[in-house]
Amino acid sequence: MALRPLRRSRKNPTTVLPAPAAHPAHAPATSRWLLLGKDGRLNAYAATDGGLLCWTERRPGGPEWSQPLFFEMPDIEHFTVAQGPNGYVHLVVQRRSVRDDGLIDVGMSHTTQYQSGRRTTPWHPLGCPFADTEHGGSLAQPAATVDNNGSLYALPCNPRGRVSLRAEKRDGKWGGWVELPGDGSHESLTAFTTKSGKVQVVAVGEGTVQHWAQTEPGGEVEPASTRSVCLAAGSVTPLESAPDRISLYGTDAKTGELVVHRPGGDTVALGISPAAGSMPAAVRTVIDGHDCTVIAVRGQDGRLSVAACPTGAEESGAHWSATGDATAGAPAMALDDRGRVVVAAIGTDGTLRVTRQKPEPGLALEAWSRV
Template identity: 45%
Template sequence: MALRLLRGKDGRLTAYVPVSGGLARWTEDRPGGSSWTGPWLIRTPGLSQVTIAQGPDGYAHLVGLRRTEGKDGPKVDLVHATQFQTGRPLTAWHSLGTPHPKDRAKAQRTGPPAAALDASGALRVFVRNAGGGVSARRQDPKGTWERWTDWKGERVLGGLSAASTADGRLELLAPAGKGAALRWFQPKPGAAPKRGEDVPADARPDSASVVETSPGTLTHYWRDARSGELLAWRPDVPAPAPLGGAAGTGPVAAVRAVVDGHDCTVLAHQDTEAGRLAVAAHPSEDEAAGVWWTPTGEQGAHTPALALDDQGGVVLAALSLDGKLLVARQKTDERGLALHAWTRVGGG
């Protein structure tokens, strides 16, 4: 998991980032304010590869891969915890096991998780299994966990990306070998997930991300395996659209926002050539209109995250080289996607 930025039901933002020994968390003291509390360390030895899913109720579901040493050797399992209120402690971590409960060697090959909530409020957790396919485990709306199920698939590389539309229709993208990404989706809210056609994507592992760009439509992003260029794709589009700009690293952060009264998608990524972050905005679902990247922030800033504050303004967060949280907010008195100066929040 890179840095994640979430808005709770009370309008305050929370930033999460993996650190040695667990997770660091920063929380806004008030919605839209300049002061934050943190970092607060959520101690979880062996925790890595964390993803976070948030539902309409504002609850944050944290799912991570945990590696520990036991009397019988290394052990791997998936763990889950929930934060019900902004700034409050998490629940205890609950083990979800792996798709391979009786084979420790296979369990070691379990990939990083992805997670999303569907229309019923059920949480689904996805991983690449030891056979190169996808396995999933579902927590029903009452909190009961079902068994791991095999969603099939093949040659999955890792870096799964999952999300739900505002009406709760879930999609999963799994970068795979031979120039394809596998896709599962719910045809309508509450329907059983089904395998879609493969997406033409020669994607780098761990570069996929997704955001809802219009009601009911999710746009998926990834980096080309050779060039590192960002591409965008959504259903009913014949081919992935290039997003221009220099090559970068990691997934792109994306959020849908209003810019100058227009429905836009705002993007941020780590530009390896400029050595800093770059941001862009374009009309939602109109990549052909052009995407122009603007460098921002200090040298070495990395792992960008985007969110909307309680007033609908864009907030960009990142980490500095010395582990401090950097935050920049959208200016409301200027045209275009103008950001205020970066605020350095605290040490990690």
């Protein structure tokens, strides 16, 4: 089969409807799907048949949530979410459909949600960086991030295992697709922006992790390092553990154990073996006056396990506690309007499940609620 870009639609508005009851949420492939809106309400996003779902807290700090909105968009293969310092949420989807003649139409689109729980802008097609390439399988999960100027960066892995990038300019116009330098063996990727405003891209290959970064905000995304570490594709979550220093949480491809790989090549085992293909969620917060990293990961029995450890000092030990029922896909975590840790997951029945940090010392979680 041959891949072709999806044709640009002259009229492609975003449709907002109540979520179809027969369309449960799909298991998330990324842990970045729970975000704090600029009005202080958390928003959770998930793919479903024919589009995307969006749940929103009814008030800052919860605990009640709205029924999900449904943003119609057919043929979604993958989606990811990015948010800039202005609080706007960017939904980026990768679409794939097989035509009657056997050709595969593929392309990326994005839409922006300016307010929590509200309709998004019309879908904007981003095109495809790898037209007319022979390829019969699925494409990798794309990545996206927003810099401190509010510009969106969209990144897919093309069929040759190379990373392509298309970025929005400051005037709102889009640049063309560019291919980042690399060895072409990348199997999954993620992107994020540091607090200083520098865009970072991390791609996992067989036995290596490739890192690209901006040396200054708004600059070119350039090769930064190649780390010889065996992390499983699709399992890596980055976290800024110090200014412009990135720690990678993922599954060791050889041992199956969750590890953290820190700048300088230091790798620390975290004492738990996630379910195959599971991506952890990680967030930094202050617990009892200490800078801590909270990690949530789906175990081999499907239940989530949560642990907290000193940021940058994971070797001091992570004490895991299993919680809730079996879930599907990657969990997500964020801090709510009051600074409390919130953990979200999609149940095996396709419903949103949420738990929140109790207002007491340490990291104790409330009972899970089904939204």
